[in-house]
Amino acid sequence: MSEPGRFILVPTPIGNMGDITLRAIEVLKEANRIACEDTRHSSPLLAKLGISGKPLVSLHDHNEARRLPELVEAARAGETIAVVTDAGMPAVSDPGYRVVQACIEQGIPFEVLPGPSAVLTALVGSGFPVHAFRFLGFLPIKKGRRLNILEDSLSTEGTSIFFESPHRLLSTLELLAGKHPEAPCCVARELTKKFETYHRGTAAELFAHFKAHAPKGEIVFLIAGDAKKRREPEDD
Incomplete structure (x- = not known):
């Protein structure tokens, strides 16, 4: 055998x-x-x-x-x-x-094997807290469930990371901006490719930007959680 x-x-x-x-x-x-x-x-x-x-x-x-x-x-x-x-x-x-x-x-x-990961690349490039983070996959299609998860992310320590479709990003930003316009967000696009971009700002700012500039490509969407629960990384 x-x-x-x-x-x-x-x-x-x-x-x-x-x-x-x-x-x-x-x-x-x-x-x-x-x-x-x-x-x-x-x-x-x-x-x-x-x-x-x-x-x-x-x-x-x-x-x-x-x-x-x-x-x-x-x-x-x-x-x-x-x-x-x-x-x-x-x-x-x-x-x-x-x-x-x-x-x-x-x-x-x-x-x-270790290797490339859009999740970790986007997390580090966002400039958001890295001492605590969670990856939640693709956001739900239904707006009610999507908003619940977005709001939960705002009240959670650390950074929440999602994959999002470019066709639905504007809807997601509109949902979040409507309830929490000052929510700190980052949209990481086309990571490691020629037209890689990071857009950082409030939900309202990013909604305004992508309303004027239709998003394209593969997207990672990040939300920084409750600032009161954030802490600086401890020295080794």
């Missing part, structure tokens, strides 16, 4: 192709197969890295549960399977969570 293989979750660049790590490249070159959120999206990156002829298999939200048993069996047979998503860290608002759960439950070895 072959020795068990393993899964390796490999972060990929969130924009700038130069941000992939040497270790990630090594894993992608040596893996027996690569599970991709979208093979069409991952193929150009692999080609740029000089990786060709590698078996690619799609692994996304709609087929992850169905395809996972096949990949688990391949790992049991000794294969090393690299898992990548379209950008950033697998499993963070992306496929990959079920992979980790299956590995834990079934005793399959797995590794998680």
Whole structure:
């Protein structure tokens, strides 16, 4: 019987192709197969890295549960399977969570490589408190639930981080500005790409800006929490 293989979750660049790590490249070159959120999206990156002829298999939200048993069996047979998503860290608002759960439950070895993350990049670049923060994924579509979460973020210590659609950002800012115009916010756009921008200001200021300049690209939206609960980082 072959020795068990393993899964390796490999972060990929969130924009700038130069941000992939040497270790990630090594894993992608040596893996027996690569599970991709979208093979069409991952193929150009692999080609740029000089990786060709590698078996690619799609692994996304709609087929992850169905395809996972096949990949688990391949790992049991000794294969090393690299898992990548379209950008950033697998499993963070992306496929990959079920992979980790299956590995834990079934005793399959797995590794998680460090690498690019829109969440941490936006947090540091925002200038908002980093001693305490939380990532809450995509904001809800329904306005009532969205406003509840936004208001909760204002009363919570530290920084709250969200992914937001450029088509809905203006609505989100309008909701927040209508109730809390002075709320400190940051809109981080197109991180690591040519047109990367950080827009910092109150909810009212950012609403006015994006009402005049329609937002485009991939967006991370941040809110600084209750100033009374903030504290400066302690010295080591």
